[in-house]
Amino acid sequence: MTKQRKAAALISGGLDSLLAARVMQEQGIHVEGINFYTGFCVEGHTHAIRKKDRQKEKRNNALWVAEQLGIKLHIVDIVEDYKQVVLNPKHGYGANLNPCLDCKIFMVSKALEWIKARDFDFIITGEVIGQRPMSQRKETMPVVADESGAEDLLLRPLCARNLPETLPEREGWVDRQQLHDFSGRSRKPQMALAAKFGFEDYAQPAGGCCFLTDAQYSVKLADLWRARGDKQYEMDDIMLLKVGRHLRPAPHFKLIISREEGEGNFLRGYRHQYPHLTTVSHPGPLALIDGDVSAADIELAARLVARYSQGRSEEEVVLAFTNIEGHQKELKVRPLQPHEIPREWVI
Amino acid sequence: MKRKIIDCRRLLCPMPVIRVQTAVESLPDGAQIEAICTDPGVLTDIPAWSRINGHKLIEAREEDGEYIVVVEVDHGMQ
Numbered sequence: 001m002t003k004q005r006k007a008a009a010l011i012s013g014g015l016d017s018l019l020a021a022r023v024m025q026e027q028g029i030h031v032e033g034i035n036f037y038t039g040f041c042v043e044g045h046t047h048a049i050r051k052k053d054r055q056k057e058k059r060n061n062a063l064w065v066a067e068q069l070g071i072k073l074h075i076v077d078i079v080e081d082y083k084q085v086v087l088n089p090k091h092g093y094g095a096n097l098n099p100c101l102d103c104k105i106f107m108v109s110k111a112l113e114w115i116k117a118r119d120f121d122f123i124i125t126g127e128v129i130g131q132r133p134m135s136q137r138k139e140t141m142p143v144v145a146d147e148s149g150a151e152d153l154l155l156r157p158l159c160a161r162n163l164p165e166t167l168p169e170r171e172g173w174v175d176r177q178q179l180h181d182f183s184g185r186s187r188k189p190q191m192a193l194a195a196k197f198g199f200e201d202y203a204q205p206a207g208g209c210c211f212l213t214d215a216q217y218s219v220k221l222a223d224l225w226r227a228r229g230d231k232q233y234e235m236d237d238i239m240l241l242k243v244g245r246h247l248r249p250a251p252h253f254k255l256i257i258s259r260e261e262g263e264g265n266f267l268r269g270y271r272h273q274y275p276h277l278t279t280v281s282h283p284g285p286l287a288l289i290d291g292d293v294s295a296a297d298i299e300l301a302a303r304l305v306a307r308y309s310q311g312r313s314e315e316e317v318v319l320a321f322t323n324i325e326g327h328q329k330e331l332k333v334r335p336l337q338p339h340e341i342p343r344e345w346v347i
Numbered sequence: 348m349k350r351k352i353i354d355c356r357r358l359l360c361p362m363p364v365i366r367v368q369t370a371v372e373s374l375p376d377g378a379q380i381e382a383i384c385t386d387p388g389v390l391t392d393i394p395a396w397s398r399i400n401g402h403k404l405i406e407a408r409e410e411d412g413e414y415i416v417v418v419e420v421d422h423g424m425q
Binding site: 035063074 | 368398
């Protein structure tokens with residue numbers, strides 16, 4: 001009796017990894033999915049925070065993909081280990097702070113550890129040559145295989161016929177002729193294969209599934225590193241970069257101002273970690289202050305927050321400033337006018 | 348019936364799912380996990396994770412602005 005071969009599929013929740021896993025299932029391979037959580041995953045977060053986004057139907061695409069395939073999905077928290085990838089990417093960043101090639105190498109290396117610990121035979125990904133400008137090029141495909149340590153245990157079912165044979169092909173665990181030769185940025189071959197398998201309603205995230213590919217997010221992260229004089233981050237930092245309006249009136253402090261009720265509720269959860277401002281006389285946002293602030297800084301911050309309250313046109317708005325010990329004091333300020341807010345304050 | 352309560356307040360998906368997944372690994376069949384969460388996404392994500400991995404969803408409800416999901420462990424699929 002031949003041994004049942006087992007593959008771990010990197011499941012992002014997009015179409016390519018869905019198809020790659022299904023191609024393997026068609027060849028009788030037992031597939032289980034791994035989904036890595038880096039902290040920068042777009043999946044779910046803004047939906048959970050912003051009230052208006054809650055009206056949209058919510059689903060975790062990686063879980064959805066696993067359910068479509070009928071496979072188990074292991075969600076792996078790599079937040080801590082992933083910092084080295086974001087902070088010091090050997091192959092550099094893409095258009096923004098996205099270290100896509102290092103990220104792929106890191107994830108495949110983690111998948112290699114995972115399969116070794118569970119007696120799986122090989123790894124599959126949904127990579128397609130030429131699909132992405134940084135990490136999915138003809139030249140980078142062997143780099144991922146080599147630097148991750150996976151080497152010929154890494155099989156890309158959607159473009160395998162454009163690449164050298166891997167161990168699963170040489171050993172006859174999978175039939176190379178039934179693998180694909182997709183290349184380039186066109187999505188048509190994937191869409192045709194999806195139709196053949198009967199998949200509809202799959203996710204097609206425009207900018208990938210990572211906040212680091214987002215220009216605005218990357219600017220905020222770079223600002224955080226510059227302000228602290230240190231390229232580090234904690235989970236709370238990267239969560240807060242996804243929320244609110246960020247303004248830096250001076251190098252030593254910035255404000256995170258909620259834009260709607262859901263964000264206000266979310267930021268309220270941080271009120272014991274950050275000094276904060278709330279409006280008293282008029283409905284308005286909640287604002288966290290990140291940095292060491294003087295009395296003059298607090299006054300300026302209050303005027304800025306008042307600008308985003310419903311009292312923006314009034315002569316005076318009353319706010320409450322609360323420090324991290326919970327001590328509160330009231331401030332009466334004149335809201336800043338738009339021309340008093342330099343463009344460079346907005347991060 | 349053994350029931351383990353895990354506090355997932357302030358965690359955003361998929362972290363509550365990961366916490367449930369980790370708790371399941373060390374519990375025997377029939378044990379229950381009650382996740383107390385503040386991200387409404389858990390009402391779909393934890394049930395989906397349970398279905399995929401063969402565990403039994405006992406309940407998923409909102410209570411006083413929090414979201415409670417109870418899962419019964421079943422390692423039978425593994």
